[in-house]
Amino acid sequence: MIRLPREPFFWALFSSGGMLAALVLPALAAILFFALPLGWLSADHGALLERFAHPLARLVVFGLVALCLFHWAHRFRYTLYDGLQLYHLSALIAVLCYGGATLATLGAAWFLVAFP
Amino acid sequence: MSEPARANPRYTPYHPRWHRRRMPIFWWLGRLSYTRFITRELTSLAVAYTALFLLAALCALAYGEADWEAFLARLRHPGWVAFHVGVFLFLLFHTVTWLGLAPKALVLKVGRRRLPDAAVVAGHYAAWAAASALVLAFFLWRTG
Numbered sequence: 001m002i003r004l005p006r007e008p009f010f011w012a013l014f015s016s017g018g019m020l021a022a023l024v025l026p027a028l029a030a031i032l033f034f035a036l037p038l039g040w041l042s043a044d045h046g047a048l049l050e051r052f053a054h055p056l057a058r059l060v061v062f063g064l065v066a067l068c069l070f071h072w073a074h075r076f077r078y079t080l081y082d083g084l085q086l087y088h089l090s091a092l093i094a095v096l097c098y099g100g101a102t103l104a105t106l107g108a109a110w111f112l113v114a115f116p
Numbered sequence: 117m118s119e120p121a122r123a124n125p126r127y128t129p130y131h132p133r134w135h136r137r138r139m140p141i142f143w144w145l146g147r148l149s150y151t152r153f154i155t156r157e158l159t160s161l162a163v164a165y166t167a168l169f170l171l172a173a174l175c176a177l178a179y180g181e182a183d184w185e186a187f188l189a190r191l192r193h194p195g196w197v198a199f200h201v202g203v204f205l206f207l208l209f210h211t212v213t214w215l216g217l218a219p220k221a222l223v224l225k226v227g228r229r230r231l232p233d234a235a236v237v238a239g240h241y242a243a244w245a246a247a248s249a250l251v252l253a254f255f256l257w258r259t260g
Contacts, residue, residue, distance in 0.1 A: 015221075017163075018163075018210075018214050019214065021163045021166075021207075021210060021211075021214075022210060022211040022214040022215055022244070023211075023243055023244050023247035023248075024247050024248075024251060025163060025166050025167075025207050025210075025211075026204070026207050026208055026211055026244075026248065027247065027248035027251040027252060028166065028170065028251050029166050029169075029200070029203065029204050029207050030204065031251065031252070031255050032166075032169065032170065032173055033169075033191070033197075033200035033201075033203070033204060034197070034200065034204075036188055036255075037188045037189075037191035037192050037196075037197075038192060038197075041255070041256060042260060043255055043256060043259040043260065044259050044260065045177070045181040045184050045185075046181070047258065047259035048177060048255070048259055049177050049178070051254065051255075051259065052174055052177065057254075061170065061171075061174070064167065064170070065167045065168075065170065065171060068163050068164060068166070068167035069164055069167055071160060071163055071164075072160040072161065072163055072164035072167075075157055075160035076157075076160045076161065076164075078157065079154070079157040079158060079160065082154075082157070083141075083144060083154050083157065084141055085139055085141060104168070108171055111171060111174075111175070112174075115174060115178055116177070116178040
């Protein structure tokens with residue numbers, strides 16, 4: 001396994017993203033995937049928009065999205081190494097994973113600044 | 117110095133090629149613990165999907181009430197519901213495995229005695245319950 005000097009930095013992002021995802025995402029997914037579409041719970045459009053438009057809410061959403069994406073990048077990178085045995089493509093995989101997470105995070109920042 | 121040695125500084129003449137056993141790509145299907153390991157690793161896909169899905173939902177929310185309702189209506193399709201049930205199970209698997217590993221990462225001591233693993237796990241499950249309640253309240257408190 002290749003160890004880069006940047007490893008501790010990405011590991012910290014992976015680890016905090018993993019903790020946040022573990023604590024927050026099941027409830028968030030239950031609401032967004034099932035409760036709201038299937039009508040188990042209802043929330044008024046205007047009230048929900050106002051709530052998410054609050055600067056603090058947007059900051060929290062940004063932090064959540066960014067850390068989840070870097071959690072994915074780090075873990076998926078090693079899934080490809082170990083699962084598919086793609087050791088010879090290690091540099092390319094790292095660039096695609098961390099690069100993809102970085103681009104998506106920048107996109108999220110741009111979107112959340114402009115939101116709503 | 118021979119020609120290839122000068123062209124590539126990492127080249128070692130007559131370096132032995134050691135024997136490596138070829139591993140099949142699906143090596144992890146052979147044993148339940150290996151499959152659990154790869155499944156746990158693949159939960160990162162569900163984590164990334166849910167993060168991006170949140171942005172998509174906010175996008176629909178920002179477009180206006182009609183688009184928001186259309187977004188929710190599309191998610192009622194059985195195909196979407198089935199896919200999301202799968203994603204949700206992966207998220208739960210991530211949470212259970214992640215919180216189960218917490219005592220390995222966090223060693224708490226009370227006085228000189230180490231807090232038992234079960235207590236650390238219980239504390240994390242309590243945090244999970246609190247975070248879930250917070251998310252629920254964020255969506256539902258005074259938005260009816």
